[in-house]
Amino acid sequence: MTSTLALDDLIAALPEGTVVTDPDIIGGYRQDRALDPDAGMPLAVVRANSTDDVVAAVKWAAAHRVAIVPRGAGTGLSGGSSGVGGAITISTERMRDITIDTVTRVAVVQPGLLNVEVKKAAAENGLWYPPDPSSYEICSIGGNAATNAGGLCCVKYGVTTDYVLGMQVVLADGRVIRLGGPRLKDSAGLSLTKLFVGSEGTLGIITELTLRLLPPQPAKSTVVASFADVRDATSAVLDIVNQIRPAMLEFMDSVAINAVEDDLKMGLDREAGALMVAQSDAPGAAADEEIRIITEAFEAHNASEVFATDDPDEGEAFTVARRVAIPCVEKKGMLLLEDVGVPLPKLPDLVEGIADIAARREVIISVIAHAGDGNTHPLIVVDPDDEDQKRRGDIAFGEVMDLAIALGGTITGEHGVGRMKKAWLPNQVGEDVMDITRKIKAALDPDGLLNPGSIV
Amino acid sequence: MTSTLALDDLIAALPEGTVVTDPDIIGGYRQDRALDPDAGMPLAVVRANSTDDVVAAVKWAAAHRVAIVPRGAGTGLSGGSSGVGGAITISTERMRDITIDTVTRVAVVQPGLLNVEVKKAAAENGLWYPPDPSSYEICSIGGNAATNAGGLCCVKYGVTTDYVLGMQVVLADGRVIRLGGPRLKDSAGLSLTKLFVGSEGTLGIITELTLRLLPPQPAKSTVVASFADVRDATSAVLDIVNQIRPAMLEFMDSVAINAVEDDLKMGLDREAGALMVAQSDAPGAAADEEIRIITEAFEAHNASEVFATDDPDEGEAFTVARRVAIPCVEKKGMLLLEDVGVPLPKLPDLVEGIADIAARREVIISVIAHAGDGNTHPLIVVDPDDEDQKRRGDIAFGEVMDLAIALGGTITGEHGVGRMKKAWLPNQVGEDVMDITRKIKAALDPDGLLNPGSIV
Numbered sequence: 001m002t003s004t005l006a007l008d009d010l011i012a013a014l015p016e017g018t019v020v021t022d023p024d025i026i027g028g029y030r031q032d033r034a035l036d037p038d039a040g041m042p043l044a045v046v047r048a049n050s051t052d053d054v055v056a057a058v059k060w061a062a063a064h065r066v067a068i069v070p071r072g073a074g075t076g077l078s079g080g081s082s083g084v085g086g087a088i089t090i091s092t093e094r095m096r097d098i099t100i101d102t103v104t105r106v107a108v109v110q111p112g113l114l115n116v117e118v119k120k121a122a123a124e125n126g127l128w129y130p131p132d133p134s135s136y137e138i139c140s141i142g143g144n145a146a147t148n149a150g151g152l153c154c155v156k157y158g159v160t161t162d163y164v165l166g167m168q169v170v171l172a173d174g175r176v177i178r179l180g181g182p183r184l185k186d187s188a189g190l191s192l193t194k195l196f197v198g199s200e201g202t203l204g205i206i207t208e209l210t211l212r213l214l215p216p217q218p219a220k221s222t223v224v225a226s227f228a229d230v231r232d233a234t235s236a237v238l239d240i241v242n243q244i245r246p247a248m249l250e251f252m253d254s255v256a257i258n259a260v261e262d263d264l265k266m267g268l269d270r271e272a273g274a275l276m277v278a279q280s281d282a283p284g285a286a287a288d289e290e291i292r293i294i295t296e297a298f299e300a301h302n303a304s305e306v307f308a309t310d311d312p313d314e315g316e317a318f319t320v321a322r323r324v325a326i327p328c329v330e331k332k333g334m335l336l337l338e339d340v341g342v343p344l345p346k347l348p349d350l351v352e353g354i355a356d357i358a359a360r361r362e363v364i365i366s367v368i369a370h371a372g373d374g375n376t377h378p379l380i381v382v383d384p385d386d387e388d389q390k391r392r393g394d395i396a397f398g399e400v401m402d403l404a405i406a407l408g409g410t411i412t413g414e415h416g417v418g419r420m421k422k423a424w425l426p427n428q429v430g431e432d433v434m435d436i437t438r439k440i441k442a443a444l445d446p447d448g449l450l451n452p453g454s455i456v
Numbered sequence: 457m458t459s460t461l462a463l464d465d466l467i468a469a470l471p472e473g474t475v476v477t478d479p480d481i482i483g484g485y486r487q488d489r490a491l492d493p494d495a496g497m498p499l500a501v502v503r504a505n506s507t508d509d510v511v512a513a514v515k516w517a518a519a520h521r522v523a524i525v526p527r528g529a530g531t532g533l534s535g536g537s538s539g540v541g542g543a544i545t546i547s548t549e550r551m552r553d554i555t556i557d558t559v560t561r562v563a564v565v566q567p568g569l570l571n572v573e574v575k576k577a578a579a580e581n582g583l584w585y586p587p588d589p590s591s592y593e594i595c596s597i598g599g600n601a602a603t604n605a606g607g608l609c610c611v612k613y614g615v616t617t618d619y620v621l622g623m624q625v626v627l628a629d630g631r632v633i634r635l636g637g638p639r640l641k642d643s644a645g646l647s648l649t650k651l652f653v654g655s656e657g658t659l660g661i662i663t664e665l666t667l668r669l670l671p672p673q674p675a676k677s678t679v680v681a682s683f684a685d686v687r688d689a690t691s692a693v694l695d696i697v698n699q700i701r702p703a704m705l706e707f708m709d710s711v712a713i714n715a716v717e718d719d720l721k722m723g724l725d726r727e728a729g730a731l732m733v734a735q736s737d738a739p740g741a742a743a744d745e746e747i748r749i750i751t752e753a754f755e756a757h758n759a760s761e762v763f764a765t766d767d768p769d770e771g772e773a774f775t776v777a778r779r780v781a782i783p784c785v786e787k788k789g790m791l792l793l794e795d796v797g798v799p800l801p802k803l804p805d806l807v808e809g810i811a812d813i814a815a816r817r818e819v820i821i822s823v824i825a826h827a828g829d830g831n832t833h834p835l836i837v838v839d840p841d842d843e844d845q846k847r848r849g850d851i852a853f854g855e856v857m858d859l860a861i862a863l864g865g866t867i868t869g870e871h872g873v874g875r876m877k878k879a880w881l882p883n884q885v886g887e888d889v890m891d892i893t894r895k896i897k898a899a900l901d902p903d904g905l906l907n908p909g910s911i912v
Contacts, residue, residue, distance in 0.1 A: 103698045104800045104830075148643045159641055161650065162618055177888045182799040184829035185615055185869035187604045187654050188877075188884050189911055190893050194617065194650030198643055215701060242559045245671060284740045343638040344560045373640035374560075413641035421644075428644055432633045437646050439899035444892055455645055 006064050007044060010088070013056045020045040029091065030083040032076040033135075034337065034420050040085030042069065047091045051168060051176060051207040057090050058205065059174035067452045070201035072111055072140030077337045078418025080147065080200045080454050087452070090205060092142050100125045100213070106165060106182045107211045111142020115149075118211065127213040130157040133414070134323040142206050148198030150414030152319065153217075155372035156247045156281075159414065161197040166210035169196055169203075172445040182210050195440075200416050201451040203444045220247060220279045221287050222315030225298040226272035226305045230355070233274035234348040236301035237371045240278065241344055243293050248279035249372030250322045255381070256366045259328040260321050268321065269305065276303075276371070277318045325368045329379045333364075334390070336380035336397045339421075342409030344374045353403045354378050361396040363389060375413035398424065417455045425455065462520050463500060466544070469512045476501040485547065486539040488532040489591075490793065490876055496541030498525065503547050507624060507632060507663040513546050514661065515630035523908045526657035528567055528596030533793045534874025536603065536656045536910050543908070546661060548598050556581045556669070562621060562638045563667045567598020571605075574667065583669040586613040589870070590779040598662050604654030606870030608775065609673075611828035612703045612737075615870065617653040622666035625652055628659075628901040638666050651896075656872050657907040659900045676703060676735045677743050678771030681754040682728035682761040686811070689730035690804040692757035693827045696734070697800055699749050704735035705828030706778045707807075711837070712822045715784040716777050724777065725761065732759075732827070733774045781824045785835045789820075790846070792836035792853045795877075798865030800830045809859045810834050817852040819845060831869035854880065873911045881911065 011019045020026060021044050031039045043066065046057040061068050067087035074081055074091075083089055095110035098121050105127060109118055115129075115136040122129045132151035133139055139149070145167070150159045166180030180186055180193040196203055227233040233251060240249060252260070252275045261268045268275065276298065280290035291308055298306045309315055329335065342350045351367055354376075358365035369376035378400050382393035401411040401424040411417070411424045426434045438456050441448075467475045476482060477500050487495045499522065502513040517524050523543035530537055530547075539545055551566035554577050561583060565574055571585075571592040578585045588607035589595050595605070601623070606615045622636030636642055636649040652659055683689040689707060696705060708716070708731045717724045724731065732754065736746035747764055754762045765771055785791065798806045807823055810832075814821035825832035834856050838849035857867040857880040867873070867880045882890045894912050897904075 101799075101801070103694050105697070105701070148647065150641045150643075154641060158618070161647065162614070171888070171892070175888050177886065177892070179885075179889065181864065181866075183797050183831075183866055183869070185606045185610060185797055185826070185831045186866045187606075187795075187868045187870050187872045188866045189873060189881055189889065190659075190896060191604065191617065191650050191654040192889065192892065192896075194647050194653070197650070198647040203646075238559050241561070245561070282739070283742050286739050339643075341639050341641055343557075345557070370641070375639075375641045408637065410637075410639055410642045410644045412643045413639070414643050416643045417645060425645055429635075430633065432627070432631050433635065433645065433648065436627070436633070436648065436900055440646060440896055443895035443899040 010044065010057065010060045013060055014046065014053055015049060018047055018049060018053055020047060029071065029074065029089045032074045032079060032081045034077050034079040034082060034418065036079040036082045036420060039082035042083040042089040043086055045089045045091055047094050049094050051170065054090060054170045054205055054207050055174050055176060057088065058170050061088060061449060062173055065447060067449050069451055070205045072143030073114065073138060075135050075139040076143060076147065076418060077339065077415040078412065079420040080416050080418030080451065082419060084452060092140065095207065101182060102127065104182045105213045107213055109141050109209050109211060111140060111206050111209065113141050115139050115141055115144055122213050126216060128216045129163065129211060129213055131160045131163060134326065141209060145197050145206055145209055146200050147416035150370065150375065152248050152250060152370060155249055155370060156245050161194055163212045164193060164197050164209060165212050166193055167196060167206050168208035170205045170207055172204065172447065172450050180210065200418065200454050202441060202455050203450065218281045218283050219312060220281045220315055221291050221308065221310040222318055223278045223291055223294045223298065223306065223308045224318050225276045225303040226269045227274045227303050228272065229302065230274045230351055231348055232301040233276050234351050234371065236276065236297045237347060238344060239297040239301065240294055241372055244290050246278050246290060246294060246372055247281040248277065250277045251369040251371035252322060252325055253367045255364060256325040256329055256368045259332055260325055263324065263328045264321060266317060266321060272304065277322050279315060322368065326377065326379065329366050329381060333381040334384040336393050338378040338397065338400050339412045339415040340378065340400055340404035340409055341375040341413035342404055342407045346407040346409065347371060347374050350376060350404060350407055350409065354400055357396050357399045357403065361392040363393050363396050365396065419453050422455060466500065466513065466516045469516055470502065470509055471505060474503055474505060474509055476503060485527065485530065485545045488530045488535060488537045490533050490535040490538065490874065492535040492538045492876060495538035498539040498545040499542055501545045501547055503550050505550050507626065510546060510626045510661055510663050511630050511632060513544065514626050517544060517905060518629055521903060523905050525907055526661045528599030529570065529594060531591050531595040532599060532603065532874060533795065533871040534868065535876040536872050536874030536907065538875060540908060548596065551663065557638060558583065560638045561669045563669055565597050565665050565667060567596060567662050567665065569597050571595050571597055571600055578669050582672065584672045585619065585667060585669055587616045587619060590782065597665060601653050601662055601665055602656050603872035606826065606831065608704045608706060608826060611705055611826060612701045617650055619668045620649060620653050620665060621668050622649055623652060623662050624664035625660035625662055628903065628906050636666065656874065656910050658897060658911050659906065674737045674739050675768060676737045676771055677747050677764065677766040678774055679734045679747055679750045679754065679762065679764045680774050681732045681759040682725045683730040683759055684728065685758065686730045686807055687804055688757040689732050690807050690827065692732065692753045693803055694800060695753040695757065696750055697828055700746050702734050702746060702750060702828060703737040704733065706733045707825040707827035708778060708781055709823045711820060712781040712785055712824045715788055716781055719780065719784045720777060722773060722777060728760065733778050735771060778824065782833065782835065785822050785837060789837040790840040792849055794834040794856050795868045795871040796834065796856055796860035796865055797831040797869035798860055798863045802863040802865065803827060803830050806832060806860060806863055806865065810856055813852050813855045813859065817848045819849050819852050821852065875909050878911060
């Protein structure tokens with residue numbers, strides 16, 4: 001139990017307005033976008049303005065053995081930043097500086113900046129930050145690093161870790177370290193920068209990132225195709241990626257198509273079993289060749305309609321349709337969000353297996369997917385007032401992960417393990433990997449204060 | 457002291473011919489390409505044929521508290537695989553399987569395969585494995601992963617870690633774990649795959665790698681330029697990388713030019729202060745634009761001669777000239793090999809500062825560089841029979857690393873720390889990073905048996 005007196009010390013140690021204890025405001029930090037009903041109420045929320053603020057909060061927490069939940073924009077989908085009763089939440093939302101070096105081609109950013117803001121700042125300097133989670137307009141770059149976030153263009157351009165060259169981290173005891181830096185190559189010592197990417201706040205709190213930037217993405221051409229049969233769509237994916245790596249290759253099933261059409265009314269084919277959206281950003285004649293390969297693959301796999309455009313706005317409209325699929329489906333009921341991935345040849349088996357689980361458990365599972373990299377988001381839709389359906393949804397939630405593991409896949413491609421998927425991690429990685437995971441966690445956070453209950 | 461009896465157990469535990477105790481053969485495993493004069497003589501060399509062989513050797517070593525030096529092709533340049541007296545060396549040179557999946561676009565390779573063999577196998581399947589250390593024809597893919605090796609194309613395509621999706625590792629106690637896998641996205645648990653890349657055999661022995669492959673590299677155009685003044689050459693580098701990211705941007709100073717010309721007699725300008733070799737692999741018209749930018753930058757910075765060609769063989773001849781620079785300079789004396797890197801804007805200061813050190817210590821320091829990513833290889837050339845010069849060379853060796861650190865750089869961009877650069881690592885990363893490095897090492901290898909003396 002933390003005394004009021006101790007909390008007063010925390011308030012006094014930080015600039016006025018940094019520590020929030022008002023229950024109404026704290027309530028907004030209880031859950032993240034996973035909407036975990038079991039999320040706890042934080043003791044207090046520290047809205048840090050600087051690395052020094054984070055250090056002061058961590059040192060206070062270490063001294064009083066109070067647990068810490070690090071939080072960015074709170075858009076996590078695995079409960080990795082949901083509250084823990086008796087713990088403080090340290091939010092980095094106010095840490096929003098960015099500087100860009102166009103020679104080294106890096107951005108040095110604080111964690112509270114949104115992904116879209118990093119992209120914009122890079123673009124203003126004639127550069128590009130590729131990773132593009134669907135939530136890029138509302139998710140923070142610090143959260144992206146903490147979860148090793150992916151996105152739509154990752155099929156061609158890789159995930160967050162591929163762009164993190166360095167960082168500043170506050171450790172569990174309040175020490176501040178710098179890892180890596182604005183260097184395209186660095187083999188000095190263990191690859192700790194990469195270890196902290198994806199560690200979901202369990203090893204330290206990232207307070208600054210050095211990100212690699214690329215030249216601007218070339219103009220994109222888009223192909224959209226409808227399929228009556230889902231297996232035809234996923235088979236077309238394998239056919240395409242065996243020939244080229246498109247800049248985007250996205251999949252939506254009929255539930256998602258209809259949910260999006262309900263909202264956007266853009267004329268999607270409500271009768272289709274699946275919709276595929278593919279893009280090529282190859283330059284010049286190479287784009288024509290890629291669009292030809294994509295179109296032919298869709299047609300060869302019985303697409304009922306194929307539409308190609310090199311108009312950027314037209315292409316973007318279909319990308320938006322795919323991006324908003326999760327919030328649109330969310331309007332149909334309470335969601336249990338999956339993020340399972342498999343080696344590409346297993347993609348059709350995964351999508352079919354998920355349909356089997358949905359049928360067996362009598363729940364709706366809408367599948368949307370970054371199909372080109374084998375990463376799917378099955379969305380289990382349940383009526384929050386139907387206790388039996390919720391129970392069946394919970395069973396299906398685990399069965400989808402079991403299926404992915406059985407197919408040689410992963411329980412999370414880009415959202416992280418958080419608190420919601422922790423129970424399945426040992427089944428994927430095995431007890432020996434859990435053992436060294438726990439040992440590394442214990443080595444860096446011996447008192448287990450950092451984001452307890454996430455990952456391990 | 458390990459008894460002969462104990463060694464008999466090791467020999468008996470492995471297939472005939474696996475354990476080598478013949479001093480003549482063992483002698484070939486004493487040093488790596490760093491030619492550390494202080495390298496120790498291994499007790500025995502285990503030429504493993506399989507992961508099972510590695511497990512048997514590690515379990516024997518753990519039981520008898522015998523240290524282990526993991527070794528690939530022995531081409532390391534930091535002494536990371538040089539022998540340790542009383543230790544066994546486990547060589548993976550016989551582990552040479554490879555399979556390629558063209559749908560997932562991954563190669564699953566054993567560590568003993570050479571980098572060039574991975575490239576060839578990928579090419580036979582219409583794919584490309586980018587990382588290209590200068591030693592790519594003789595270095596092993598396992599060693600590449602252990603050191604997070606770079607190369608010439610890394611300025612545009614990244615380093616080894618950017619291509620490692622998964623691995624099999626034998627831990628210090630003989631347990632075998634699998635990390636990651638043939639999935640383009642995987643956020644499940646700590647990023648242990650990335651932690652093991654660049655760990656130089658101090659955390660485990662990699663016995664299999666899953667590598668990401670790309671579509672074939674487009675045809676390359678080459679620009680070669682001579683400069684009277686070194687600063688002009690390095691300033692041109694900054695001018696170029698502020699506009700484009702070329703596929704290669706290499707630098708050689710006059711010592712290297714003359715050493716290469718002595719060997720290859722290809723008509724390089726022996727009077728030049730610096731030679732730059734740049735390549736573009738942009739497709740179609742984009743290549744012309746990049747070649748124009750490179751050519752104009754060289755001319756604007758007073759290049760005495762600029763030669764552009766889109767003939768692949770002509771371009772390759774200049775690439776070879778750069779690749780053989782280290783062995784050619786090595787013929788002029790004993791080398792102390794550096795691998796320092798800096799943030800790009802500091803490249804001219806680094807190269808000038810190295811010249812100052814050479815003048816002050818009265819030793820020859822030839823600088824060759826992957827200039828486009830700020831990674832340089834100063835080669836300190838000393839007469840092995842001149843003790844005072846060797847002493848001054850040793851001082852210069854440290855001063856070059858001190859200089860790189862002072863410029864915000866790294867003591868090693870792509871060769872690793874090994875045993876030769878260990879003393880400088882704390883100065884670069886700081887005591888707190890060394891502390892967590894030691895803690896992670898202790899968590900995974902509590903008895904300190906794996907590659908003792910490397911990194912920590």
